[in-house]
Amino acid sequence: MRVLLVGDYPPPHGGVAVHVQQLHGFLRGRGVEVKVLDIGKGGRLAPDVIPARGAAQFGLRLARYVATGWTVHVHTSGNNPKSWVLAGMVGGVPGAKSPRVITLHSGLLPDYLAASAARRNFARLALSGYSRVVAVSAAVKDALVGCGVPAEKVEVLPAFCASQVRPGPVPAAVETARTRRRTLLTMAHHPSPVYGRTLMFRALRELAQTWPDVGLALFGPGLDSDEFIRDVREARVAGHLEVLGELEHAAALGLIARGDAFVRPTTHDGDAISVREALTLGVPCVASDVCVRPEGTRVFAAGDASDLARVLREAIAAGPVHASQVDAGPELLSLYAELGSHNGIKTSHEQGLGLGETRHAAQ
CATH class of the missing domain: 3.40.50.2000 (Glycogen Phosphorylase B;)
Structure with missing residues (x-):
């Protein structure tokens, strides 16, 4: 063959x-x-x-x-x-x-x-x-x-x-972020609005009212763009971000595995690999309800920052998940x-x- x-x-x-x-x-x-x-x-x-x-x-x-x-x-x-x-x-x-x-x-x-x-x-x-x-x-x-x-x-x-999901070593910045955050959320970033960055920032601001040391670790392209910096400033979340840039895939899996929850706040989606990766690693995953999500995913109403914050609180309180993946x-x-x-x-x-x-x- x-x-x-x-x-x-x-x-x-x-x-x-x-x-x-x-x-x-x-x-x-x-x-x-x-x-x-x-x-x-x-x-x-x-x-x-x-x-x-x-x-x-x-x-x-x-x-x-x-x-x-x-x-x-x-x-x-x-x-x-x-x-x-x-x-x-x-x-x-x-x-x-x-x-x-x-x-x-x-x-x-x-x-x-x-x-x-x-x-x-x-x-x-x-x-x-x-x-x-x-x-x-x-x-x-x-x-x-x-x-x-x-x-x-x-x-x-x-x-x-699923058989290829293998977390690898992570940069020192990941370990530092994990050490200083009692609650650490992780999210794959992309400059496209489809990925829901501004919505996540609004939800993060709401979470910070009850979790003052909450952190959001972002990895992916576009984290040094003018648009990203503008959105951070407008949402007033700079103190809650861990900006890690583009990571090797194995390192990104290592980061997700160290987080308390993985977030996928997209406005449109197919079958997101990152959602299944988080679930395979046993990490709580919160995603928008814009499509059918894998078993074990906690969904929130797309576009609703307050609902996203609510579901994140529930996911973290519930702890690790165990859902087999395709x-x-x-x-x-x-x-x-x-x-x-x-x-x-x-x-x-x-x-x-x-x-x-x-x-x-x-x-």
């Missing part, structure tokens, strides 16, 4: 990139020959990660793998034109012996497609070259089926590999084997399994 993953690879450590990295690690651990065609901005040298900068270089490298029968799995958001051009490009490369799979990650996808009939038509055409389409949530699947993608072609599978790795491994067998590609995975067993053998 040979699998080519196409998508962003860290850094930066965004949701799609993290999933690609974790799936890459899972497949390598299972002895699969796997490579990543990195279309992001990372540039880091990592085993079997191949940078593809520019359409020409990307097209040439992709064509080589398709021509030699690799299973190609694209990972993209689905909420912008560039994402759909990528989907159409990969799905349109001739190569009958090269199965194509795509995972669409973004919770913004339904709204993006709903805004235009042209977008829906293009999405349907772009996905026609794929053997299987993986949606990270039922809402994403419904939007794709609404475009005319056959329902039997779309599977719902959260983009999460592992997409075995499911996808079985899917690759199934698609390879349909194309006459013999895989080591199939040698020990009947075809009817491949999709469920690893569960």
Whole structure:
């Protein structure tokens, strides 16, 4: 079995990139020959990660793998034109012996497609070259089926590999933050308003009225921007923030594991990897009710800072959680084997399994 993953690879450590990295690690651990065609901005040298900068270089490298029968799995958001051009490009490369799979990650996808009939038509055409389409949530699947993608072609599978959640060493600043805060909240930051920074600041201000030493540890991009500094000043929360910048993913997991609760105050969402990571680590997780959340998540009314503060108090009072999470790795491994067998590609995975067993053998 040979699998080519196409998508962003860290850094930066965004949701799609993290999933690609974790799936890459899972497949390598299972002895699969796997490579990543990195279309992001990372540039880091990592085993079997191949940078593809520019359409020409990307097209040439992709064509080589398709021509030699690799299973190609694209990972993209689905909420912008560039994402759909990528989907159409990969799905349109001739190569009958090269199965194509795509995972669409973004919770913004339904709204993006709903805004235009042209977008829906293009999405349907772009996905026609794929053997299987993986949606990270039922809402994403419904939007794709609404475009005319056959329902039997779309599977719902959260983009999460529980087996790959491994906290690592943390910077000294994390240990310092933990030491000086009786209550430490953690949150993945992004400059996009979708991530709910200003709402979280309002809730933090309310929490500080009863927890004077409460801290919010923020990690991610955009923490030195003028907009961030303005929002901190206006909310008057500077004394309650631990600004940690962008962390290596293992260090971010180490931070989450040391926190009293993880917060996801988003205005839109897909299936957030960070929520599942927190729950896998046993950390209370509070998230907006903008989508279906994994079992164990405590939800608050989106946009309501007071409700967010209330639910955070409840989560911290209740303490650690114990909720098992999905592992997409075995499911996808079985899917690759199934698609390879349909194309006459013999895989080591199939040698020990009947075809009817491949999709469920690893569960």
